[in-house]
Amino acid sequence: MKKGVTSNYLLQAVIILFIFAIALTFIVADDNSTTITNTTTTTTTSSVNLTGFDKSYSCLKEQIADKDVTTLSNEELEFSLLAMSYDSSTQSKLKTELLDREDANNCWPEGACTLKDTSLALLALDALNQNTKNIQSWLGNQTMNPSGIVWYLQIDTDASEKATCTITYDGTGKTVYVNEDKTVTGNAGSCFSSAYSGYWLQINSNCYNKDFQVSCNKDFLIATHFKKTADSTYYLSTTIHTASVGGSINTSVQSICFKQSGSCNYEGSLWAAMAMNKKDSTIRDKILPYLMVSVNDNKRYLPAAFLSIITGYDDYFTDLTNQQNTNGYWQISEQSRRYYDTAVALLALNGKAGQADTAKEYLLQPNVQGTGCWNNNIRDTAFVLYAASPKPPTSTLTTKSQCKDFGFSCTTSLDCNRNNGGILDNFACFSGFVCCNVTVTQQTCSDKGGVKCPSTQECSSGFISSSDSSYCCPSGGVCQDKTSVNVNECEEKGSAYSCKSSCESNENIESYGCQDSDSVCCSAQAKRSYWWIWILVLLIILLVLAFIFRNQLKVWLFKRSSGFSKAPASPQTRPPFPPNSPRPMMAMPRRIIPSSQQQIQRPPVRPMSRPMPRPFPKDRELDNTLKKLRDMSK
Numbered sequence: 001m002k003k004g005v006t007s008n009y010l011l012q013a014v015i016i017l018f019i020f021a022i023a024l025t026f027i028v029a030d031d032n033s034t035t036i037t038n039t040t041t042t043t044t045t046s047s048v049n050l051t052g053f054d055k056s057y058s059c060l061k062e063q064i065a066d067k068d069v070t071t072l073s074n075e076e077l078e079f080s081l082l083a084m085s086y087d088s089s090t091q092s093k094l095k096t097e098l099l100d101r102e103d104a105n106n107c108w109p110e111g112a113c114t115l116k117d118t119s120l121a122l123l124a125l126d127a128l129n130q131n132t133k134n135i136q137s138w139l140g141n142q143t144m145n146p147s148g149i150v151w152y153l154q155i156d157t158d159a160s161e162k163a164t165c166t167i168t169y170d171g172t173g174k175t176v177y178v179n180e181d182k183t184v185t186g187n188a189g190s191c192f193s194s195a196y197s198g199y200w201l202q203i204n205s206n207c208y209n210k211d212f213q214v215s216c217n218k219d220f221l222i223a224t225h226f227k228k229t230a231d232s233t234y235y236l237s238t239t240i241h242t243a244s245v246g247g248s249i250n251t252s253v254q255s256i257c258f259k260q261s262g263s264c265n266y267e268g269s270l271w272a273a274m275a276m277n278k279k280d281s282t283i284r285d286k287i288l289p290y291l292m293v294s295v296n297d298n299k300r301y302l303p304a305a306f307l308s309i310i311t312g313y314d315d316y317f318t319d320l321t322n323q324q325n326t327n328g329y330w331q332i333s334e335q336s337r338r339y340y341d342t343a344v345a346l347l348a349l350n351g352k353a354g355q356a357d358t359a360k361e362y363l364l365q366p367n368v369q370g371t372g373c374w375n376n377n378i379r380d381t382a383f384v385l386y387a388a389s390p391k392p393p394t395s396t397l398t399t400k401s402q403c404k405d406f407g408f409s410c411t412t413s414l415d416c417n418r419n420n421g422g423i424l425d426n427f428a429c430f431s432g433f434v435c436c437n438v439t440v441t442q443q444t445c446s447d448k449g450g451v452k453c454p455s456t457q458e459c460s461s462g463f464i465s466s467s468d469s470s471y472c473c474p475s476g477g478v479c480q481d482k483t484s485v486n487v488n489e490c491e492e493k494g495s496a497y498s499c500k501s502s503c504e505s506n507e508n509i510e511s512y513g514c515q516d517s518d519s520v521c522c523s524a525q526a527k528r529s530y531w532w533i534w535i536l537v538l539l540i541i542l543l544v545l546a547f548i549f550r551n552q553l554k555v556w557l558f559k560r561s562s563g564f565s566k567a568p569a570s571p572q573t574r575p576p577f578p579p580n581s582p583r584p585m586m587a588m589p590r591r592i593i594p595s596s597q598q599q600i601q602r603p604p605v606r607p608m609s610r611p612m613p614r615p616f617p618k619d620r621e622l623d624n625t626l627k628k629l630r631d632m633s634k
Contacts, residue, residue: 052364053389057083059372060381061090069097072378074109077101078120079382085127085393095128106134115142115258115268119275126278127393127428129400136279139258139272145208146257146264146290152200152225152234153192153251155184157218165216167192169207176201178216196234200225208253215248222249228293235292239285256283257290264290266298270306274432277310281413281423281434284310300333302341305348309432312412314448314474318462320348321355326482328362331498335524338498339363339380346387347431350410354455354470360388390430400428403435411440445472453479489513490521497523 064072064080072080081094098108098121107113108121122135155178157163163178167188176186183198191207203224214222221242227234241249257264258272269291276283288310295303304323308316323345324330330341342359349356362368363384373381392402403410403424410429416422416436427435445452445466452469453459459473460480466472473479490497490512499514503522510521546553 052369053360053385055372056369056374056381056385057391060084060378060385061087063373063378063381064090064094067378069093072097074101074117075120076378076382078108078117078124079379079386081124082120082127083382083385083390085124086391088394091128091394095125098124105138107138113138115139115260115265116271119268119271122275123278123432126275127400132279136276139276140280140283142258142260142272143256143286144259144264146255148229149226149255149289149293150229151203151208151253151255152195153203153212154200154223154225155214155216155220156182156222157216157220159218163216163218163220165214165220168213168215169210178218178220203253208255211250211252213248213250215243215246217245219244222251224251224253226255226289226293231293235289254286255289256286258287266291266294266303267301270301270303274306274309277413277432278429278434279425281417284413302330302332302344305344306432308348310412310414312415312465314464317348317465320345321353322462324355324359325498328358328360330359333500334504335496335498336375339374339377339384343380343383343387346384350430350433352470353465356388363388387431392428400426403427403429407439409436409438409440410434411436415440415442442467444468448472449475450477451479456482458482493523497521 060080060083064084069077077094077098081091081098084090084094101109102121103110103113105113108117118135118139122132122139125135126132155165155176157178160180162180165176165178166173167176168174169189169191172189174187174189174192176184176188178184184194184201185198188201191204191210191212192201193204195202214220219242221240223237223240225234225236241251243249257266258269259265260268269287273283273287273291288307291303291307291310295307302320302323304316304319307313308320323332329338330345331338332341342363346356346359349359363374368374370376374384375381406427408424408427409416409421410433413423413434416434416438419436419438419440421436421438421440424435424437429435443466445468448464448466450464450466450472453463453471453473455471457471457479458481459471459477461474461477463470464472464474490499490510493510493512497510497512498521499519500522503509503520507522507524510523512521514521
């Protein structure tokens with residue numbers, strides 16, 4: 001064996017492995033860049049046949065059939081029941097599983113009841129015409145008074161002269177005056193103080209649950225208004241009570257939220273308000289103040305959609321449609337909620353607005369719909385189907401008749417009340433809308449003083465809802481071409497890109513333009529794979545170990561190449577002679593004696609030291625190796 005051969009082999013092997021690891025690095029980097037490229041979505045402007053939702057219904061049914069329903073999450077189960085209630089076999093097993101998860105207190109899920117899960121269960125079971133009174137009772141008991149809302153009482157008269165009014169509470173009447181300039185003066189007691197430049201009376205928070213009786217010596221009206229404590233925006237009540245001279249009006253402040261874990265829960269309150277509004281419209285007036293003043297702090301839940309369903313106010317329709325992406329979808333927060341947010345918005349649009357058609361066309365694009373299940377996710381697919389293309393359920397009980405089939409109107413509870421209608425609980429309406437026993441006619445765009453814009457244009461102040469156009473630009477607004485500079489530059493890059501007020505910690509900030517100048521373009525970061533780093537670390541560790549134990553490694557390699565083994569050595573001290581071999585003869589040296597006649601000239605003898613015998617050259621490294629082998633054999 002030549003000295004250093006083993007070290008050379010080892011070094012070559014390490015170099016080859018290191019080059020291989022570097023190559024893997026580039027391969028992984030290339031894979032990551034490919035992931036981003038493949039997410040690019042091409043926007044189409046052509047109309048898509050909406051019957052394409054049948055493909056998604058089939059996909060959802062297959063996914064549910066392939067899974068054990070007991071493994072479905074609560075939201076997957078509830079949204080699937082809402083979407084698949086038209087299919088009797090699928091409905092049956094989903095409903096059975098949902099009822100199995102019911103808590104003894106008539107809420108969901110068992111042992112950990114939440115507002116959202118219970119509200120979704122109420123919507124699903126009510127659609128199947130099940131008895132839900134116990135569920136309503138549980139939700140009705142999950143209320144509390146929210147903090148951070150300031151309330152005001154307004155008293156006004158049509159008279160041109162000063163009016164005298166009495167506010168009675170706690171058994172005592174307090175006299176106040178409505179002056180010619182409509183300011184209110186006088187002593188209203190400890191429950192009131194002057195506010196809003198003297199035009200209103202602020203109600204003390206300790207008196208919110210008290211009953212107030214107001215009477216005046218002139219025809220008068222009262223209304224209650226509110227605002228968030230640390231905000232300058234006032235919310236004026238659309239409910240005004242009137243009375244004649246000598247009459248009286250009773251009023252009180254009844255503001256609630258739905259609580260979870262002992263405090264107001266905004267998302268749960270949105271779902272509970274929508275579900276309960278179908279069964280008891282008195283909940284609406286109590287919950288609306290909390291929902292309205294908390295919008296800006298909870299935009300991630302798309303509250304404009306829920307408030308549009310409950311109130312029908314144009315402000316919420318405008319807010320909702322303004323948040324629609326130019327590609328047709330809604331995405332308020334993280335990218336993973338794109339289909340969920342779009343479904344929430346479609347609940348409010350109720351299939352009537354042009355913005356809903358744009359969203360459906362986006363959802364049915366082949367590169368968006370894919371094999372049929374959006375995001376390859378049961379919850380998202382079920383929710384989108386229920387919101388975008390709902391199918392009437394079948395029921396083993398008496399099936400609810402569809403409200404519109406009998407000439408009634410599916411509308412908001414407020415619109416029904418404003419048209420002096422009553423809510424019919426035994427007729428079915430989509431989402432959180434109620435069946436009103438009168439025909440509710442929505443105002444046209446011109447009735448609202450607006451102008452219709454082409455669908456290719458936008459309104460400078462945002463669209464409002466109307467009976468004859470989804471693109472009604474209100475008075476004061478202007479129809480104009482959509483912002484052409486960089487409108488779609490960010491989002492047309494694909495589903496991995498979106499415009500937001502700020503990017504998440506796991507997103508990159510891109511330089512592509514957004515329609516809203518206050519927004520930034522965010523892209524999902526490529527998922528990084530670090531396994532190649534572990535391979536490199538392992539190689540370094542092996543290299544260090546090889547250097548430390550290089551002598552042992554040489555021994556091992558020598559044994560492998562020379563055939564040595566660790567078997568016990570033979571007790572013989574030297575190898576025997578071959579059998580039947582002749583004994584070697586020793587050759588005697590021949591001595592030559594010089595002739596006596598010859599004179600031998602001897603050189604002079606010089607004294608010198610005796611030379612040391614020169615050792616036979618040996619391979620010290622081989623000696624060490626053989627020594628170690630002998631030691632190992634002992």
